[in-house]
Every structure is written in structure tokens, then in C-alpha cells.
Amino acid sequence: MVQDWYYWKKDDWGSQRFDSSRYPDPAAMISQLHHKYNLHFMISVWPKFYQGSKYFKDFWDNNWLYKQNVLDKRADWMGYVSTFYDAFNPKAGKAFWNIVKKSIYSKGVDAWWLDATEPDIVDNITNAHRMELMTPTYKVAPRLILMPMPWPRIKPFMKGKGRQIPINASLS
Numbered sequence: 001m002v003q004d005w006y007y008w009k010k011d012d013w014g015s016q017r018f019d020s021s022r023y024p025d026p027a028a029m030i031s032q033l034h035h036k037y038n039l040h041f042m043i044s045v046w047p048k049f050y051q052g053s054k055y056f057k058d059f060w061d062n063n064w065l066y067k068q069n070v071l072d073k074r075a076d077w078m079g080y081v082s083t084f085y086d087a088f089n090p091k092a093g094k095a096f097w098n099i100v101k102k103s104i105y106s107k108g109v110d111a112w113w114l115d116a117t118e119p120d121i122v123d124n125i126t127n128a129h130r131m132e133l134m135t136p137t138y139k140v141a142p143r144l145i146l147m148p149m150p151w152p153r154i155k156p157f158m159k160g161k162g163r164q165i166p167i168n169a170s171l172s
Contacts, residue, residue, distance in 0.1 A: 001033060001039050001040070001041050001042070002042045002043070002044075002113065003041070003043045005044050005115065007019060007022070009021075011052065011053070011080060012050065012053045013048055013049065013050045013053060013080065013082060014049030014050055014053040014082075015053050015055065015099075016045065016055075016099045016100050016103040017054065018104075026107045027108055030107055031108055040110040040111065041108065041109055041111075042109070042112065043104060043111075043113065044113040044115045045100055045113065045114055045115065046116050047084045047085050047087060047096065048082055048083070048084050048119070049082060049083060049085065050080045050082045051070055051080070051081040051082065051083075055099055059085055059092065059095070062092070062095075064086055064091065064095065065083050065085050065086065066084055066085075066086060066119075066121060066135075066137075068132065069081070069082070069121050069133050070082075070083050082121075083121060083133075084116070084119035084121055084134075086134075086137050086138050087153045088137050089137075090138075090156075092138070093153070093155060093156035094156055097156035097157055112157060114153050114154060117153050119134070121133045121134065
């Protein structure tokens, strides 16, 4: 079974927390899926943070977020100012994994759909403008990061689960 986006509270994108009004006991729900229905549970995990969400300030203060969209006060399609974390920064990746581990993985989730690897800071903009919103990055010029972005997003999850990663990427 796959839980796509919006399992969090409406204004808390980035918290990686189940909305308790709709998911009063996510661990029990997932356990029931496993044991009663013999199902596995996959959940979408976005690298996006709403301004004011639970972990936004920590990521902002550590310079782990792309800041320009927030400085421009541009809202997403849901009406909230947001941005994405810089997946090329290993400290940001580790911090993001730790949030997911505590808030989602600990509930019994079997797999992740690591969504929005582009990252989709704003819809329907030119690549040039998207690169401006993703500047600066931790390690590479923004014109180079659109295609390799999935690798640094996946890496902390693989390391966090204690799995060996067979590829020795130059982006480590």
C-alpha cells in the first residue's frame, strides 16, 4: 500500500509527521496492514519545508535550505511559502534522514517514495529561474544538479538503514 503526500497537517509540510486527527496511531495502522492484511507500507517523503513547519528554523539556521523562494515570499499551490533542503549537503541529508527515521520509519514503514527530487520549488518556471532558486548549493553549480539530485537524496536513507551502497558516487 502506498500513502502519497499530505499525511501531515495542512500547514506542516516538512514535519514528516502523521496528522494525528487523521492518523491517531500510525504504528498500529501499519502493524495491522502487515499482520492482518499481509501488506507492506510505502510512504512518499518530500524534501520540502513550509516556513514555520516543525523543522524549518533548524534547517534555515544551518543553511541547509534553498532560501531565495522564502526571501521572495512565493507561496506554493497550497498557499504556503516553502522551499527544499539542499540534498548535496551531507549534514542536511543526515538531519533529514534522522527526522524521517524518528517520525516515519519508527512507525513500521517498509519503503519510501522519495518524491520531488528535481526539486520542484515552484511549478511552471524556466530551468534558468529554477536554478536561481537553488543557488547556492553545497557542492556544485545549480546548472549541474537537476539530473544527479536523486542520488544525494537516496544516500542518507541507504546509510541510515545500514545498507552498503555499491556505487561510489563522486558527489559524496
